Amino acid sequence: MDWFFIISSGVKIAVITFGIILPLVALSSLAERKVSAFIQDRIGPNRVGIPMTLLGGKKDIAFFGLVQPLADGLKFILKEDFTPKHVRKFYFWLAPALVLVPALLTVGVIPFGSTLKLLGHHVPLVIADLNIGPLFVFAISSLGVYGIVLAGWASNSKYPFLGGVRSSSQMISYEIALGLSVIPVLMIFQELNLGAIVRFQDKNGWLLLPLWGDGLSLQRWLLLVPLAISFVVFTVSIFAETNRMPFDLPECETELVAGYHTEYSSMKFALFFLGEYAAMIVGSGLIVTLFLGGWSIPFGDKIGLGFEAAQNTWWVGLLHLGCFLTKVVAFIFFFMWVRWTLPRFRFDQLMRLGWVFFFEIALFNVFLTALILMLVK
Amino acid sequence: MSYVVERPKLTLAERMYFPSILKGLSITFGHLFRFVTGKGKVTMSYPEEKWDDSLPEHYRGAPTLVTDEHGRERCVACQLCEFICPPRAITILPEPIPAGEAFAKVEKRPKAFEIDMIRCIYCGMCEEVCPEQAIFLRKDYAITGTSRAEMVHDKTRLYQLGGVREGLVNKWNPLK
Numbered sequence: 001m002d003w004f005f006i007i008s009s010g011v012k013i014a015v016i017t018f019g020i021i022l023p024l025v026a027l028s029s030l031a032e033r034k035v036s037a038f039i040q041d042r043i044g045p046n047r048v049g050i051p052m053t054l055l056g057g058k059k060d061i062a063f064f065g066l067v068q069p070l071a072d073g074l075k076f077i078l079k080e081d082f083t084p085k086h087v088r089k090f091y092f093w094l095a096p097a098l099v100l101v102p103a104l105l106t107v108g109v110i111p112f113g114s115t116l117k118l119l120g121h122h123v124p125l126v127i128a129d130l131n132i133g134p135l136f137v138f139a140i141s142s143l144g145v146y147g148i149v150l151a152g153w154a155s156n157s158k159y160p161f162l163g164g165v166r167s168s169s170q171m172i173s174y175e176i177a178l179g180l181s182v183i184p185v186l187m188i189f190q191e192l193n194l195g196a197i198v199r200f201q202d203k204n205g206w207l208l209l210p211l212w213g214d215g216l217s218l219q220r221w222l223l224l225v226p227l228a229i230s231f232v233v234f235t236v237s238i239f240a241e242t243n244r245m246p247f248d249l250p251e252c253e254t255e256l257v258a259g260y261h262t263e264y265s266s267m268k269f270a271l272f273f274l275g276e277y278a279a280m281i282v283g284s285g286l287i288v289t290l291f292l293g294g295w296s297i298p299f300g301d302k303i304g305l306g307f308e309a310a311q312n313t314w315w316v317g318l319l320h321l322g323c324f325l326t327k328v329v330a331f332i333f334f335f336m337w338v339r340w341t342l343p344r345f346r347f348d349q350l351m352r353l354g355w356v357f358f359f360e361i362a363l364f365n366v367f368l369t370a371l372i373l374m375l376v377k
Numbered sequence: 378m379s380y381v382v383e384r385p386k387l388t389l390a391e392r393m394y395f396p397s398i399l400k401g402l403s404i405t406f407g408h409l410f411r412f413v414t415g416k417g418k419v420t421m422s423y424p425e426e427k428w429d430d431s432l433p434e435h436y437r438g439a440p441t442l443v444t445d446e447h448g449r450e451r452c453v454a455c456q457l458c459e460f461i462c463p464p465r466a467i468t469i470l471p472e473p474i475p476a477g478e479a480f481a482k483v484e485k486r487p488k489a490f491e492i493d494m495i496r497c498i499y500c501g502m503c504e505e506v507c508p509e510q511a512i513f514l515r516k517d518y519a520i521t522g523t524s525r526a527e528m529v530h531d532k533t534r535l536y537q538l539g540g541v542r543e544g545l546v547n548k549w550n551p552l553k
Contacts, residue, residue, distance in 0.1 A: 035409070038409045038412040038413060039405045039408050040408070041408055041411075041412055041420070042420050043420045043422065046422075232395075337402060337405060337409075341398075341401045341402050341404075342398065342401060
């Protein structure tokens with residue numbers, strides 16, 4: 001273990017958390033409002049900019065409302081942090097952290113880029129290059145449900161409690177579909193290291209876009225059928241896991257006031273908010289990594305922008321980082337697009353979808369993939 | 378007698394749910410696309426763009442008092458508007474016009490005429506009931522103030538907003 005590794009890891013943790021994830025969370029909270037506005041033919045927040053009038057200027061610079069997240073954050077900090085009398089204090093304070101921490105922890109195994117050539121060293125753009133990537137993400141991210149359940153229980157009131165109960169049953173139901181739907185993918189890669197999975201896709205075509213390398217084989221094209229099923233089941237399950245709109249029953253404004261965070265205010269509420277968005281970003285990152293080639297550029301291996309090129313030139317590494325972030329942002333947009341399109345499911349519909357359809361489909365999918373892998377070489 | 382409402386038979390595509398989702402997604406994306414390309418704009422950025430120019434003739438804004446072409450205040454303090462006002466926003470204190478003044482023939486005028494704009498609901502009944510056509514709803518809609526006292530329009534303010542009306546105005550004009 002050399003010093004360069006330790007220092008570079010520390011820098012990576014700081015940069016990825018504070019330079020990528022948290023700004024992305026802030027911007028996606030703005031983007032959420034903007035996208036919802038555009039979909040509903042509104043303008044959305046467009047006022048908050050640089051307050052020149054506060055500094056003695058004539059007119060504020062609006063900047064399309066890009067500074068809105070800053071104002072929101074400031075509002076959260078300045079609000080009264082109210083703890084109701086009837087709550088169980090210890091767990092009430094613990095819960096918001098338990099939502100945010102797992103969401104941020106899972107960032108550790110997501111490869112944000114291939115490798116950066118720095119001072120003669122190759123720095124892989126992943127915080128922890130674990131050999132159990134997806135399993136780590138599932139294990140840690142399902143800890144997030146503790147935060148929600150504890151918030152619901154510790155609030156000691158009716159609606160948060162219902163929200164917490166719903167959340168736990170929803171998480172348990174969709175965890176199964178999530179785990180099963182990813183098995184065909186892992187069978188194809190025969191690999192659990194997310195970095196290696198992306199390198200494979202970089203060489204042989206993305207799972208859902210096998211257009212170069214070994215991807216141009218009959219087997220890969222036949223595998224598109226189970227992979228498409230996998231992709232749909234996985235994506236929908238990620239929606240359910242992150243409590244996003246068609247499945248946001250733990251929050252469910254119309255029935256449960258605000259669900260599990262009804263009793264929370266100020267920064268504690270903001271932590272739930274951050275946790276939800278961070279989980280959304282990690283979920284998008286995971287889908288992009290597994291199905292859409294992670295940081296790899298389409299045909300990158302053929303036109304000299306693949307993994308080997310990143311070994312020698314530093315800017316290719318940055319290009320890969322940019323490519324990954326573009327894909328993730330596009331997928332976050334998809335999350336928002338779906339949120340402002342679909343109405344919320346009823347709870348029994350949600351359970352039915354999870355247990356009666358997705359569980360069986362995912363299970364069947366595993367066998368279908370195995371069959372194709374066995375019969376078609 | 379009871380009606381039996383048949384549940385609609387869903388086709389396979391509808392039961393699959395995904396085609397409907399795609400349809401919904403395409404609709405919302407269409408709205409988003411039209412908005413971003415600048416074709417679907419329906420919202421007006423209020424303080425910068427105002428709709429003053431496109432207000433209809435019959436718009437009911439703040440109620441005001443008017444004087445006629447001779448400078449006579451049209452109000453004769455009959456208090457009909459005060460009585461009909463649903464939220465009781467109008468308060469009138471009448472006084473006799475002393476003999477010898479220019480319009481002594483009118484006999485009565487308001488000493489004080491106050492409309493509480495916090496109470497006013499802009500219904501226009503005062504305008505409808507006024508036998509002298511002295512009170513009109515104007516197109517001012519942004520009535521603001523920093524205190525309750527400021528929101529009570531007194532006589533001077535009402536005449537200032539109302540201005541002069543010339544000639545006989547047809548009260549039952551459908552536009553006004």
